[in-house]
Amino acid sequence: MDRNFKQQLMGYLTGNFSCQDIAELITDYLEGSFTLTQRLRFQMHIGLCVACRNYLRQMKYTVAILRKLPAEPVPPHMKEELLKRFRTWKHEQPSSGSSSDS
Amino acid sequence: MVLFVWPWPSRLFIMLGVPTLQEIIQLDEAGLVEALQRGDDAVFTVVMDWYSGSLLRLAMAYVPSRAVAEEVVQETWMGVLEGIARFEGRSSFKTWLFRILTNRAKTRGTRERRYEPFGLPGSDFEGDEGPSFEDSLFVAEGSGKGYWIDPPQGWEPDTPERALLSKECRTAIEVAINGLPDTQRQVITLRDVEGVSAEEVCNILTISETNQRVLLHRARTKVRRVLDPYVRGGNL
Ligand SMILES: [Zn+2]
Numbered sequence: 001m002d003r004n005f006k007q008q009l010m011g012y013l014t015g016n017f018s019c020q021d022i023a024e025l026i027t028d029y030l031e032g033s034f035t036l037t038q039r040l041r042f043q044m045h046i047g048l049c050v051a052c053r054n055y056l057r058q059m060k061y062t063v064a065i066l067r068k069l070p071a072e073p074v075p076p077h078m079k080e081e082l083l084k085r086f087r088t089w090k091h092e093q094p095s096s097g098s099s100s101d102s
Numbered sequence: 103m104v105l106f107v108w109p110w111p112s113r114l115f116i117m118l119g120v121p122t123l124q125e126i127i128q129l130d131e132a133g134l135v136e137a138l139q140r141g142d143d144a145v146f147t148v149v150m151d152w153y154s155g156s157l158l159r160l161a162m163a164y165v166p167s168r169a170v171a172e173e174v175v176q177e178t179w180m181g182v183l184e185g186i187a188r189f190e191g192r193s194s195f196k197t198w199l200f201r202i203l204t205n206r207a208k209t210r211g212t213r214e215r216r217y218e219p220f221g222l223p224g225s226d227f228e229g230d231e232g233p234s235f236e237d238s239l240f241v242a243e244g245s246g247k248g249y250w251i252d253p254p255q256g257w258e259p260d261t262p263e264r265a266l267l268s269k270e271c272r273t274a275i276e277v278a279i280n281g282l283p284d285t286q287r288q289v290i291t292l293r294d295v296e297g298v299s300a301e302e303v304c305n306i307l308t309i310s311e312t313n314q315r316v317l318l319h320r321a322r323t324k325v326r327r328v329l330d331p332y333v334r335g336g337n338l
Pocket of ligand 1: 018019045049051052
């Protein structure tokens with residue numbers, strides 16, 4: 001197969017995505033909103049470019065870190081207050097909701 | 103299996119602790135709603151425990167102080183009790199719950215928030231951004247156009263663990279999130295911190311999918327930028 005064809009194919013596959021394009025499209029890629037062709041082009045660039053590969057990994061780690069941030073602590077007095085209000089609400093309900101909490 | 107167990111006194115399997123609440127809710131939301139309608143203390147306690155932290159976090163993306171956010175969460179649960187009898191499951195319970203919160207928080211937010219331009223002068227969080235706000239990271243002209251000015255370094259595979267162990271780094275992340283424009287903060291809080299699906303985020307915040315992605319992208323990019331100096335060169 002002649003070289004020209006190969007080059008054309010590569011150009012087509014990477015779609016001339018620049019590094020900036022990769023950075024700008026990275027969330028679209030991670031959120032799965034790409035067409036198959038876009039996906040292939042994106043992955044082709046990532047495969048050839050260390051900097052963008054690093055960047056993609058950094059973004060994945062960023063998401064992983066955010067996902068594991070410690071939960072916002074809920075003050076106990078607030079929980080007690082809510083439970084109190086829940087019980088009041090329960091007793092104000094029409095009788096149909098018979099007390100099932102034995 | 104949980105489906106069979108549900109009508110039993112909920113306290114029993116909560117004590118057994120086998121399925122997580124999340125699993126229960128996913129598997130048997132109708133059961134959850136029915137238990138709340140019937141006034142089951144134990145179920146309410148667990149559900150409230152489970153969601154209040156998430157609600158609080160999201161509320162803080164709307165109102166200026168933690169104290170007000172706590173009030174918004176209280177009001178949200180009162181809203182749940184008012185509405186639970188009429189809940190028909192057209193959306194998931196979680197979406198419904200967060201919708202109640204966002205409605206109340208918006209009302210409170212517009213009343214209480216001191217409006218200020220997004221970001222402070224000279225901070226990284228410049229305002230609401232043109233279409234390509236990553237420009238500053240890339241070569242603008244000439245043969246290297248579109249290439250990284252400062253190519254990203256590899257972060258070590260244990261970066262997430264180390265970042266989360268460092269108090270300094272966690273604080274920096276929180277500060278970064280707090281400094282985001284409100285809409286970006288709401289999206290990243292729901293989508294990444296709370297792990298809500300993209301579709302649900304759109305429903306909760308009533309924004310389009312595209313808008314959701316743009317806001318998420320900007321928010322993530324900024325948080326990554328804040329993380330980088332901590333992570334780089336084994337600073338953690
Ligand atoms: Zn690249």
